[in-house]
Amino acid sequence: MNQLTNNESEIVLKAEENVRESHTKEASPKRAMSLWLVLTLLVAFGAIGWFVYKGITTRVSAEKSLVVETHDAAVLDVSVTHPKMTNATQELVLPGNTQPLIDSPVYARTNGYLRKWYFDIGAQVKAGQLLAEIETPEVDHQLQQARADLETAQANYNLSKITAERMVTLEKKGAVARQDTDNVVSDMNAKKATVDSNTANVQRLTDLQSYEKVYAPFDGVITARNTDIGDLINAGSGASNGKELFHVSATNRLRVFISVPEDYEQAAQNGAPATLTLNEFPGRTFKGTVVRNANSIDLTSRTLLVEVDVDNPTGELLPGAYVSVHLKYTGASAQAVTIPVTTVLFRSEGLRAAVVRDGRAELVPITIGRDFGDSLEVLAGLRPQESLILNPPDSLISGTPVKIEATK
Numbered sequence: 001m002n003q004l005t006n007n008e009s010e011i012v013l014k015a016e017e018n019v020r021e022s023h024t025k026e027a028s029p030k031r032a033m034s035l036w037l038v039l040t041l042l043v044a045f046g047a048i049g050w051f052v053y054k055g056i057t058t059r060v061s062a063e064k065s066l067v068v069e070t071h072d073a074a075v076l077d078v079s080v081t082h083p084k085m086t087n088a089t090q091e092l093v094l095p096g097n098t099q100p101l102i103d104s105p106v107y108a109r110t111n112g113y114l115r116k117w118y119f120d121i122g123a124q125v126k127a128g129q130l131l132a133e134i135e136t137p138e139v140d141h142q143l144q145q146a147r148a149d150l151e152t153a154q155a156n157y158n159l160s161k162i163t164a165e166r167m168v169t170l171e172k173k174g175a176v177a178r179q180d181t182d183n184v185v186s187d188m189n190a191k192k193a194t195v196d197s198n199t200a201n202v203q204r205l206t207d208l209q210s211y212e213k214v215y216a217p218f219d220g221v222i223t224a225r226n227t228d229i230g231d232l233i234n235a236g237s238g239a240s241n242g243k244e245l246f247h248v249s250a251t252n253r254l255r256v257f258i259s260v261p262e263d264y265e266q267a268a269q270n271g272a273p274a275t276l277t278l279n280e281f282p283g284r285t286f287k288g289t290v291v292r293n294a295n296s297i298d299l300t301s302r303t304l305l306v307e308v309d310v311d312n313p314t315g316e317l318l319p320g321a322y323v324s325v326h327l328k329y330t331g332a333s334a335q336a337v338t339i340p341v342t343t344v345l346f347r348s349e350g351l352r353a354a355v356v357r358d359g360r361a362e363l364v365p366i367t368i369g370r371d372f373g374d375s376l377e378v379l380a381g382l383r384p385q386e387s388l389i390l391n392p393p394d395s396l397i398s399g400t401p402v403k404i405e406a407t408k
Contacts, residue, residue: 075401075402075403076361076393076396076400076401076402076403077402077403077405078356078361078389078390078392078402078403078404078405079389079390079391079404079405080356080387080388080389080390080404081339081340081343081387081388081390082384082385082386082387082388083337083338083339083378083382083383083384083386083388084337084338084339084384085337085384086336086337086338086377090328090329091326091327091328091329092260092264092267092326092327092328092329092370093324093325093326093327094258094259094260094324094325094327095258095322095323095324095325096256096257096258096308096322096323096324096325097256097257097320097321097322097323098254098255098256098310098317098318098319098320098321098323099254099255099256099257099319099320100220100249100250100251100254100255100319101250101251101252101253101254101255101309102218102220102249102250103247103248103249103250103319104217104218104247104248104249105237105244105246105247105248106131106214106216106217106244106245106246106247106248107235107236107237107242107243107244107245108134108211108214108233108234108235108236108242108245109208109211109235109236110134110136110139110208110209110211110212110233110235111136111138111139111233111234111235112134112135112136112137112138112139112212112233113134113135113230113231113232113233114132114133114134114135114227114228114229114230114231114233114245115132115133115134115135115229116132116133116229117131117132117225117227117228117229118130118131118132119131119222119225119246120222120225121222121223121224121225122221122222122223123221123222124220124221125216125219125220125221125222125248126216126219127216127217127218127219128215128216129215129216130213130214130215130216131214131215131216131222131245131246132213132214132227132245132246133212133213133214134211134212134213134214134233135212136208136209136211136212139205139208139209139212140209142205143202143205143206143208143209146198146201146202146205147202149198149201150195150198150199150201150202153191153194153195153197153198154195154198156191156194157188157191157192157194157195160184160187160188160191161188161191161192163184163187163188164181164184164185164187164188167180167181167184167185168181168185211235214245214246216248217248218248218250219250219252220248220249220250220251221248221249221251221315222246222247222248223247223248223249223319224244224246224247225245225246225247226243226244226245226246226247227243227245227246233245249319251312251315251317251318251319252311252312252313252315253309253310253311253312254309254310254312254317254319255291255307255308255309255310256276256288256307256308256309256310256323256325257305257306257307257308258305258306258308258325259298259301259303259304259305259306260293260303260304260306260327261302261303261304262297262302262303262304263369264327264329265297265304266329267327267328267329268290268293268304268306268327269290270290270291270292270293271289271290271291272289272290272327272328273287273288273289273290273328274287274288274289274290274308274325274326274327275287275288275325275326276288276308276310276317276323276324276325276326277323277324277326278317278321278322278323278324279322280321281316285326286310286317287310287311288308288309288310288325289308289309289310290306290307290308290327291307291308291309292306292307293305293306293307294306308325336369336377336378336379337377337378337382337384338372338375338376338377338378339353339375339376339378339382339388340374340375340376340388340390341373341374341375341376342390342391343388343389343390343392344366344376345363345392345394345396347363349365350365351365351366351368352364352365352366353366353378353381353382353386353388354388354389354392354396355382355386355387355388355389356387356388356389356402356404357387359401359402359403360398360399360400360401360402361389361392361396361397361398361399361400361401361402362398362399363396363397363398364381364382364386365381366378366380366381366382367379367380367381387404389402
């Protein structure tokens with residue numbers, strides 16, 4: 001009974017198959033749903049992971065960029081220039097004022113009133129030429145009296161001389177005593193001394209009378225006339241005595257005094273040529289010569305006083321004019337360089353030049369020579385191939401990284 005027939009077995013198998021198919025049909029939608037959910041989760045997790053990755057990479061890139069920008073910001077961009085070699089022969093330019101070779105005030109040597117003057121300012125005069133005349137009535141009267149006194153003294157002397165000669169003759173004959181002769185001879189000598197005194201007084205007053213005429217002491221030009229007709233004239237000079245009548249200057253040759261710095265005293269050797277330039281004569285130069293120097297350095301200014309003479313036959317150059325004196329110089333500073341003042345920093349420890357070495361700024365101590373205004377002469381501390389930083393900031397310190405933008 002437990003055994004089934006073949007038909008029954010087939011029926012059972014079909015039933016089982018139908019059951020399996022029904023289970024399969026029921027499981028297919030659920031499986032599809034599960035797969036879709038899994039795929040959706042995978043996509044979501046992938047998207048989240050991508051956004052997370054993107055955010056991380058962006059942040060890392062931003063941090064790297066920040067590091068680069070910070071590093072670049074720490075490197076100072078600079079413009080540079082190079083020192084210029086000075087010429088083998090340098091020119092030293094110093095200021096000066098022209099002065100006459102001879103310059104003299106003319107005073108009166110006698111008292112009186114000015115009768116007449118013959119030359120005014122700007123007049124060219126020759127030595128010995130009459131400049132003015134002074135009336136001296138007191139001196140004239142004193143001279144007349146002195147001459148009269150001289151005549152009286154001369155007459156007395158002549159009489160005493162005759163008397164003395166007679167007494168000497170009588171004394172030889174024994175007619176008079178020796179003492180009487182000596183007295184007469186002594187009286188004669190005294191009267192001779194009186195004659196000499198009166199003669200000297202007449203000569204003194206004659207000289208004073210000759211001072212009524214005022215003459216030019218040398219060839220030159222009248223630069224001042226400080227008197228006029230009728231002025232009371234007092235002899236002598238100074239505020240308490242007479243005043244200056246004329247001022248005469250010899251302008252055919254002018255002298256210029258300059259103060260040469262101690263470092264360049266070799267440029268001012270006696271006999272060295274010099275040239276003068278003036279603003280009122282643009283493009284022209286005047287030749288001069290170093291004629292003498294003080295042979296001593298001034299302790300206050302550390303300079304050497306030097307005189308330069310320049311010929312002025314036509315009178316073009318006027319006394320008192322401001323000139324620039326040019327001296328040629330070849331010395332130790334001929335190997336110096338010049339740099340712009342904009343490359344120099346003034347520090348408490350001294351002057352420093354900002355240079356670029358191995359990609360970093362260095363503040364180099366320098367020794368300067370002449371100051372040309374917009375540039376400086378550097379005697380020591382720099383090489384011609386140095387790269388100088390233009391307009392370095394005041395806060396710049398040695399070792400600061402720099403990047404050269406351009407070379408000028």
